[in-house]
Amino acid sequence: MTSFDPLPYAIPAFVLLIMLEIAWARGSERRRIYEARDTAVSLALGVGSLIAGAAAALVTVPLLVSAHALSPLAFGWAWWAWALCFVADDLAYYWLHRTGHRVRWFWAAHVNHHSSQHYNLSTALRQTWTGFFALSFIFRLPLAFAGFEPGMILTCAAFNLIYQFWIHTEAIRRMPRWFEAVMNTPSHHRVHHATNGRYLDRNYAGTFIIWDKLFGTFEPEVDEVPIRYGIVSQLGSFNLIKAAFHEWAAIARDVWHAPWRHKLSYMWREPGWSHDASRETSEMIRQRAVTARIEDTPASKD
Amino acid sequence: MGSLPVLVAVAVAVLVLVWLAKRFGFSGDVVPPGAAELEQLLDGLPGGFDCRQSVRCQNPSTVVAVDSLGRVAVVASHGAHHVAQLLGRQSSVTQDGEVFTIWHHGRCFRFDAGAEAARWSAILSCATGGDT
Ligand SMILES: [Zn+2]
Ligand SMILES: [Zn+2]
Secondary structure: OOOOOOOHHHHHHHHHHHHHHHHOOOOOOOOOOOOOOHHHHHHHHHHHHHHHHHHHHHHHHHHHHHHHOOOOOOOOOOOHHHHHHHHHHHHHHHHHHHHHOOOOOHHHHHHHHHHOOOOOOHHOOOOOOOOOOOOOOHOOOHHOOOOOOOHHHHHHHHHHHOOOOOOOOOOOOOOOOOHHHEEHHHHHHHHHHHEEEEEEEOOOOOOOOOHHHHOOOOOOOOOOOOOOEEEOOOOOOOOOOHHHHHHHHHHHHHHHOOHHHHHOOHOOOOOOOOOOOOOOOHHHHHHHHHHHHHOOOOOOOO | HHHHHHHHHHEEEEEEEHHHHHHHOOOOOOOOHHHHHHHHHHHOOOOOOOOOEEEEEEOOOOOOEEOOOOOOEEEEEEOOEEEEOOOOOOOEEEEEEOOOEEEEEOOOEEOOOOOHHHHHHHHHHHHHHHHH
């Protein structure tokens, strides 16, 4: 299978840009942007995901090749096939990412990307170790069935991931309007990493923000609302193993203790769901935030 | 590009970046949470938190708060930020006169309840599902 992995070539740029951001964040009002222990965990998760991804490729690549072999179509390597594949892969990423927030099984693999209370370029490298175990690759199989070359799909997926690196920063407030309208940007992605009720489970885009606008999950950033980063129940730990696996352990605990008829629900329902309504889902938190905002609004004069 | 040299280079880069972050002093300057931050942190707890009383612990960056439902939350620093968590059965409390010590996820919260010791004893006992 022909394939080109651009990721190793991007790593020096990642390192350089993180260095620049660290230097920029030295100013007193920005001191909370970085935390050495948090950076260590984020980068270690990034290195681990490289290894996990390489191991998973032993299975996922043959699966993509088999799916492509079954396809009645073969787009080949034409330039337009590359362009189409990148857009189609970004759409597949949108649904993978949305499912990663709405189904606890997939959330367990994605949560480590969100568990930092910091938002900086090193946060971008907090990638999963358990994506293969969660079966996240099934979201890209339809692309191979549709006739795209497996090598092309993997290259496009890697470029998509590289694109998402630079948007993990507070150093850029807004890009030009036309860019903000079409592309995923630091502003849009800050909303995605926020735990504020109004921002929860919004802006799932990888490269193009148009998918969120199309499927009703877009939320613009409001400058007056200070963002709290992280997850609803903050991890409160710099333990790498905890960061990588805590939600899997929580699922196991919940499934073990749940009544038989609810066991599966603790895996496939949304994060925060519980059979006795003792927890809060993102919709419940959002509703609470909306109600609070209504109560905060001064009554009209009529 | 061979994968082993790439991994070694990445590992070296990680060490350099973490050293740089430490060198520049990003090691979590612990700042006690302000009133607004405290309110936001507590509000983020499941079901919100209608705070009725809060006490600053002997370590001023930690706070213990109780809401109108009798739930008890502890707020502690985490690096340069803070986390709020609800006490539960996994938490434990000891009382020495008017001083309470709460253990929650390996962290310690100690405060002097003064004249309100009896009330706090009942609240904490209820919140942790046991006796203080
Ligand atoms: Zn996400
Ligand atoms: Zn992100």
